[in-house]
Amino acid sequence: MKVSSGIEGLDKLLMGGFIKGRAYYIKGESGTGRTILGLQFLIEGVKRGEKVLFITLTERAEYIKENSKKLFLEVEGVEFLDLTPSAEYYRSSYDIFHPGEVERERIFEEITRKIEEISPRRVFIDSISEFRRLVPNAFVHKRQVISFLKFLNSKDATVLFTSETISEIPDQDLEYVADGIIELKRDEEGFKISVRKMRGSDFIPGWHKVEIGEEGIKIHLS
Numbered sequence: 120m121k122v123s124s125g126i127e128g129l130d131k132l133l134m135g136g137f138i139k140g141r142a143y144y145i146k147g148e149s150g151t152g153r154t155i156l157g158l159q160f161l162i163e164g165v166k167r168g169e170k171v172l173f174i175t176l177t178e179r180a181e182y183i184k185e186n187s188k189k190l191f192l193e194v195e196g197v198e199f200l201d202l203t204p205s206a207e208y209y210r211s212s213y214d215i216f217h218p219g220e221v222e223r224e225r226i227f228e229e230i231t232r233k234i235e236e237i238s239p240r241r242v243f244i245d246s247i248s249e250f251r252r253l254v255p256n257a258f259v260h261k262r263q264v265i266s267f268l269k270f271l272n273s274k275d276a277t278v279l280f281t282s283e284t285i286s287e288i289p290d291q292d293l294e295y296v297a298d299g300i301i302e303l304k305r306d307e308e309g310f311k312i313s314v315r316k317m318r319g320s321d322f323i324p325g326w327h328k329v330e331i332g333e334e335g336i337k338i339h340l341s
C-alpha cells in the first residue's frame with residue numbers, strides 16, 4: 120500500500136507515494152528543504168486523521184513551528200518530540216565529547232515511550248546523524264540505526280529520516296539501511312530533487328526542479 124508524501128509532484132515521482140511501513144532517507148546538504156519535506160509528509164497524515172510524530176534532534180521544535188507558520192504549513196496535530204540538547208546538558212563540556220550510556224538511554228527511552236504512547240502512523244526523524252555522537256564508532260551507529268528503524272517498522276509506522284550529508288563523511292551505511300533515498304540539492308539553478316532508490320517500487324528518475332514557497336515544496340517534473 121502506498122502512502123501519500125503530501126507533495127503532489129513527489130507522489131508522481133514515487134508512482135503514488137511511499138510504501139507503508141518502510142523507512143526512507145531524505146538526503147541533502149544543509150538548507151536544501153529536508154525539514155520542509157518532512158513536515159509536509161506529516162501534515163498529509165494529519166489531514167488523513169493519522170497520528171504523526173516529528174522527532175527533532177537538531178532544530179528546536181518551537182523554531183520549526185514558527186517557520187512553518189511563515190510558510191503557511193499548518194502544524195496543528197503534529198506531535199513534536201524535542202530531543203535537542205538542553206542548556207543544562209551543555210554545562211558539562213565533558214558530556215559533549217563523551218555523552219555516554221546515560222544520555223543514549225535517556226534519548227531512546229523517551230522515543231520508545233512516545234511511540235508506545237501515540238502509535239504514530241508517520242514518523243519524521245530530523246536528523247538521525249545526531250545518534251552518531253551517542254555511540255563510540257560508525258559500526259555501532261549502523262547497528263543502532265538498523266534496530267531503531269526495525270522497531271519503528273514493527274509499530275507499522277512509515278518513517279522518513281534525514282542525516283547531515285557532508286562530503287567528507289561517508290553515508291553508505293544509511294543508504295544501504297534505507298528502503299529508499301530521496302536526494303535534495305541546491306545549485307546555481309535553484310532547488311532540485313531526485314529519487315535515487317525505491318525498494319519494491321518503480322519511480323521516475325532524474326533531477327527535477329523544486330520551488331520552495333508559501334505552500335512548501337512544489338516540484339516541476341522535467
Ligand SMILES: Nc1ncnc2c1ncn2[C@@H]1O[C@H](COP(=O)(O)OP(=O)(O)OP(=O)(O)O)[C@@H](O)[C@H]1O
Pocket residue numbers: 147148149150151152153154155156186189190331332
Ligand atoms: N519562510 C520561508 N520562505 C521562503 N523560503 C523558505 C522559508 N523557510 C525556508 N525557506 C527556504 O527553504 C530552504 C530549506 O529549508 P529547510 O529548513 O527545509 O532545509 P534543511 O535541509 O532542513 O536545512 P537545515 O536543517 O540544515 O537548516 C531554506 O534554505 C530556504 O531557502
Ligand SMILES: [Mg+2]
Pocket residue numbers: 153154155178245
Ligand atoms: Mg532541517
